[in-house]
Amino acid sequence: MSKLRLAEGLVGVSEVSIPIGNSKESKESPGSTWPKDLIALEPGETAWDMVLKKIKELSDSDCRDAFMVADLGVLASRHQVFCQALPRVLPFYAVKCNSSPWVLRVLAALGTSFDCASQGELEQVLDLGVAPSRILYANPCKPVSHIRFAALHGVKLLVFDSEEELIKVAQHHPGARLVLRLWTQDSDSIFPLSSKFGARLEVCERLLKSARDLGLAVVGTSFHVGSRCQTPHNFMKAIADCRRVFEMGSRIGHDMSLLDIGGGFPGEEGSDPEFEEVAGVVNAALAQNFPEGSGIEIIAEPGRFYATSVCMTAVNIIAKKAVLEPGGHRKLLYYLNDGHYGTFRVFPREPEPRMPIVVKELCPKPPLFPCTLFGPTCDAFDKLFLKEVQLPELDVGDWLVFPFMGAYTSVMSSTFNGFSPTSICHAVGPELRCLGEEEREWAVSSSHQDLNLLRGVGG
Numbered sequence: 001m002s003k004l005r006l007a008e009g010l011v012g013v014s015e016v017s018i019p020i021g022n023s024k025e026s027k028e029s030p031g032s033t034w035p036k037d038l039i040a041l042e043p044g045e046t047a048w049d050m051v052l053k054k055i056k057e058l059s060d061s062d063c064r065d066a067f068m069v070a071d072l073g074v075l076a077s078r079h080q081v082f083c084q085a086l087p088r089v090l091p092f093y094a095v096k097c098n099s100s101p102w103v104l105r106v107l108a109a110l111g112t113s114f115d116c117a118s119q120g121e122l123e124q125v126l127d128l129g130v131a132p133s134r135i136l137y138a139n140p141c142k143p144v145s146h147i148r149f150a151a152l153h154g155v156k157l158l159v160f161d162s163e164e165e166l167i168k169v170a171q172h173h174p175g176a177r178l179v180l181r182l183w184t185q186d187s188d189s190i191f192p193l194s195s196k197f198g199a200r201l202e203v204c205e206r207l208l209k210s211a212r213d214l215g216l217a218v219v220g221t222s223f224h225v226g227s228r229c230q231t232p233h234n235f236m237k238a239i240a241d242c243r244r245v246f247e248m249g250s251r252i253g254h255d256m257s258l259l260d261i262g263g264g265f266p267g268e269e270g271s272d273p274e275f276e277e278v279a280g281v282v283n284a285a286l287a288q289n290f291p292e293g294s295g296i297e298i299i300a301e302p303g304r305f306y307a308t309s310v311c312m313t314a315v316n317i318i319a320k321k322a323v324l325e326p327g328g329h330r331k332l333l334y335y336l337n338d339g340h341y342g343t344f345r346v347f348p349r350e351p352e353p354r355m356p357i358v359v360k361e362l363c364p365k366p367p368l369f370p371c372t373l374f375g376p377t378c379d380a381f382d383k384l385f386l387k388e389v390q391l392p393e394l395d396v397g398d399w400l401v402f403p404f405m406g407a408y409t410s411v412m413s414s415t416f417n418g419f420s421p422t423s424i425c426h427a428v429g430p431e432l433r434c435l436g437e438e439e440r441e442w443a444v445s446s447s448h449q450d451l452n453l454l455r456g457v458g459g
C-alpha cells in the first residue's frame, strides 16, 4: 500500500497522505494495484492530454462511450485559493455537489470538513474515517431515521429551520448542537434555495426559545445565498442578519459560537461575479459583524467552487439529422451518448448553454449552424440545453468535450432508458505525488490526526 502526498506547502496543510495502492508497480505493469479508475499523469501531461489520448483510443475501437476525466490536482489548487481568499473561514465541502470517492478522499486529506445532506452522505464520509466532529448535517428537513443515524455515529452539528424539526431532534438526537438556517434574498441566484429553506428573521426568536424550552443547544446560524449567486452583496445582508440572530440567541441563553456562511461561490475562474469579489464582500461583512477576536468559528459549505473545474466530459455523436427550416435555413440535430438523464441534468436550468470544444480538424473558419444537442434516450426533453448552440457541421462518431463539468453532474446520473452512467477516470496531477513503500509513515499534522483513519482506504 502506498499513498499520494500533497506537495508540501501547497495548501498550507503539509504532509497529508492518501492511500492509493502500490506505487512501485507502474499503472501499466501486470498486477498493478493502482485502482482502475485512478490514473497517474506522466510528467508534463495534463488532464486535457488524457482526454485526447482516450478519445484516440476509443476512436480506434467500436466503443465510443462518453467518459469523464477528473483532475484531482485541481482540488488542491481550489482549496488553496479558497483558504487564501477567506482566511477566517473553514470549508465544509458540500458532498452533494460531487461525491466521487476520490474527490472526497483528496478533500479529507487536504483537511476540509464536510457538509452532508443525508444518511447516505454521512455514511460515505464516515466510511473514509473522517471524524464526526468534521461533519455538518446541513439539510434542514431530515428523515427521523437519518437523525437517529447521526446521533448513533456522533455527528452532532445539525441544521434546522422549523419548530417541527426541533421536536424531532429533541426526541431522537437531544445532544445535537443546532445551527439555525436563516432565509436569505437569493432570487437572482441561478439556483435559488430560499423558497424551500430558511427561517425568516421574525420567527427566529420563537425558534430559539422553543429550542431552549426543549432542552436543545443552538450554537449558531447558517444561510445559503443560492447556488451560483449573482449578487455578492447578498452575503453582506445575510451575515448582518446572522449577527442579529446571534444577539437574540445569546439573550435567550444559547452559547452562540458558530457562523456558517453556506455555499453559493462561483465555480469557474473568470465567472461574473468573480470569486475574489465575493470573497472581498464576505471578508468585509465578517470584519464588520464578527470582528477578529470575537471567538466565533466561521465555516462555509462550498460545493461548486471546489468541484466545477475538476472534470471534463467527452461525448460522442451517435446520430445526426439535418433539417431545413422554413426560409431554407439549415439546422442540425446532434444525438449524443450523454444527456439530461446523465451528467447534464442541471444545465437546462442555466441561463445560457455551455459551449463544447469540438475535437475535429476543421477548416479555419467553418460555417456554423444552429444545433440542438439531444441526449440518447427516447424522451424529447432529453436535451443538454434548452437553447440551440452554434456549431460546425459534424458527423456521427465525432467528439465534443465540455469543460467545467465537476459540479452537480455525475451525482445526478440515472440509468433511464437503460443507458449506463458515464464512466469517470480520475487523474492524479502534478500537485499530488506518489510515495514509495519506505515512506509509509503517516505524516499527518496534529490538527488532522483523524485522517489516520483513512489508512487502508483505496488500496
Ligand SMILES: Cc1ncc(COP(=O)(O)O)c(C=O)c1O
Pocket: 094, 097, 115, 138, 139, 193, 224, 226, 227, 228, 262, 263, 264, 265, 301, 302, 303, 304, 305
Ligand atoms: C445546504 C447546502 N449547502 C451547500 C450547498 C453547495 O452550494 P454551492 O455548490 O453553490 O457551493 C448547497 C447546494 O445546493 C446546499 O443546499
